[in-house]
Amino acid sequence: MLNELQNVVRLHELEFGQDANASLIPNRTEAEMARCRAEVRPAILARYERLKARYSQTAVLEAEQGICPGCRIALPRYQIEQLKRSLVFCDRCGRILYHPDAVYRMYA
Numbered sequence: 001m002l003n004e005l006q007n008v009v010r011l012h013e014l015e016f017g018q019d020a021n022a023s024l025i026p027n028r029t030e031a032e033m034a035r036c037r038a039e040v041r042p043a044i045l046a047r048y049e050r051l052k053a054r055y056s057q058t059a060v061l062e063a064e065q066g067i068c069p070g071c072r073i074a075l076p077r078y079q080i081e082q083l084k085r086s087l088v089f090c091d092r093c094g095r096i097l098y099h100p101d102a103v104y105r106m107y108a
């Protein structure tokens with residue numbers, strides 16, 4: 001079971017084909033995307049859809065160095081702390097940011 005952060009990142013991966021296996025099994029991908037959407041709160045999902053329309057494949061980004069890779073702003077300390085547990089919205093560009101440790105440690 002993925003948490004909300006993982007579901008957002010996974011949904012974005014699936015929609016933009018960053019998962020090499022996804023394109024090979026289109027039906028499974030549709031089903032998985034539907035599952036991801038069902039596990040994300042409607043407000044977050046709506047925000048994701050707006051970001052996707054605006055930024056496409058850079059709507060969701062890794063902020064590993066404490067910087068938003070979308071607009072290059074340095075994140076405030078509290079957001080860097082927040083990244084360890086959940087997703088963060090960039091104050092300047094609004095993109096969804098995540099730290100890979102918070103997302104991928106639970107995939108294993």
Ligand SMILES: [Zn+2]
Nearest residue numbers: 068071090093
């Ligand atoms: Zn930004």
